[in-house]
Amino acid sequence: MGKIAFIGAGKMAEAIIKQLLQGGWASPEEVIISDVDSDRLNKMVADYGVEAASSNQAAAENVRIILLSVKPQKLETVLTELAVVVTPRQIVISIAMGKSTQFIETLLPPDVQVVRVMPNNPAMVGSAVSVISYGRFAREEAREAAMDIFSFLGEAYELDESLQDQAMALSGCGPAYFYIIAEALCDAAVKLGLDRALALKLASGTMIGSGRMLAESGMNPSALKDMVTSPGGSTIAALEMLEQNSVRAAFYEALTAAWKRAKEV
Ligand SMILES: NC(=O)c1ccc[n+]([C@@H]2O[C@H](COP(=O)([O-])OP(=O)(O)OC[C@H]3O[C@@H](n4cnc5c(N)ncnc54)[C@H](OP(=O)(O)O)[C@@H]3O)[C@@H](O)[C@H]2O)c1
Numbered sequence: 001m002g003k004i005a006f007i008g009a010g011k012m013a014e015a016i017i018k019q020l021l022q023g024g025w026a027s028p029e030e031v032i033i034s035d036v037d038s039d040r041l042n043k044m045v046a047d048y049g050v051e052a053a054s055s056n057q058a059a060a061e062n063v064r065i066i067l068l069s070v071k072p073q074k075l076e077t078v079l080t081e082l083a084v085v086v087t088p089r090q091i092v093i094s095i096a097m098g099k100s101t102q103f104i105e106t107l108l109p110p111d112v113q114v115v116r117v118m119p120n121n122p123a124m125v126g127s128a129v130s131v132i133s134y135g136r137f138a139r140e141e142a143r144e145a146a147m148d149i150f151s152f153l154g155e156a157y158e159l160d161e162s163l164q165d166q167a168m169a170l171s172g173c174g175p176a177y178f179y180i181i182a183e184a185l186c187d188a189a190v191k192l193g194l195d196r197a198l199a200l201k202l203a204s205g206t207m208i209g210s211g212r213m214l215a216e217s218g219m220n221p222s223a224l225k226d227m228v229t230s231p232g233g234s235t236i237a238a239l240e241m242l243e244q245n246s247v248r249a250a251f252y253e254a255l256t257a258a259w260k261r262a263k264e265v
Contacts, residue, residue: 008070101135
């Protein structure tokens with residue numbers, strides 16, 4: 001039995017496949033992909049040496065793990081196709097935003113093991129954070145397999161499924177928040193006269209360093225911010241401008257908008 005099939009070979013599937021292959025979790029011949037876009041399939045085969053299946057059903061037959069990586073709007077069609085071939089011996093992992101394990105189970109035969117995961121785009125460099133929830137029929141082997149894959153891609157945390165959409169609004173969408181912050185920082189630095197290439201290195205290095213401080217120091221963000229904010233200094237002058245421009249309020253609204261959108265799909 002093959003190791004893993006990806007149904008939908010788009011951006012997120014590629015991020016995961018790239019890391020699983022690079023890190024040695026799977027060899028190319030253990031990865032099967034299917035997609036409606038044959039150009040996309042050919043590119044993935046050329047870039048990664050994985051096997052392309054002739055259909056979603058052909059991909060899903062005879063693998064241990066089926067990873068559903070189509071857009072949420074396509075999930076029902078895909079599950080209806082797969083229902084004919086999927087068995088309870090297999091593990092079905094969905095990364096589709098907003099789609100519950102119950103929704104997936106309803107479209108598959110009884111007793112199929114379903115896992116829902118929200119990873120994020122830094123999976124591509126082995127620095128994803130993922131949250132994992134389990135369906136009614138998921139056994140220990142499904143839990144172990146999901147943890148094994150997603151901790152291989154970065155950090156993975158189990159989460160009650162009722163909080164999946166809320167976590168998605170933070171970590172699923174989160175890379176885009178940081179990318180536009182980096183872009184804005186670079187533009188502002190260029191305005192001040194810095195070279196753009198150097199500005200990008202300073203912005204990304206500052207993000208990585210600050211992230212490591214948060215993760216490794218055991219201190220909360222507020223205390224870390226206080227550490228770099230001297231009385232009457234430049235940093236507090238900058239923070240005053242961020243407060244005047246309602247940056248905190250913007251994040252409240254952004255995460256709430258993302259969460260509401262997940263419930264609409
Ligand atoms: N991107 C992220 O950062 C991220 C993060 C966490 C979770 N996710 C989740 O990951 C999933 C995939 O997102 P993505 O950004 O990778 O999307 P994507 O790049 O559009 O990839 C989806 C792929 O599935 C193909 N597809 C469409 N219908 C299909 C079908 N019936 N059978 C097989 N393949 C089909 C699409 O082809 P066409 O383009 O021709 O339709 C496309 O190549 C989504 O459910 C999303 O919620 C994404």
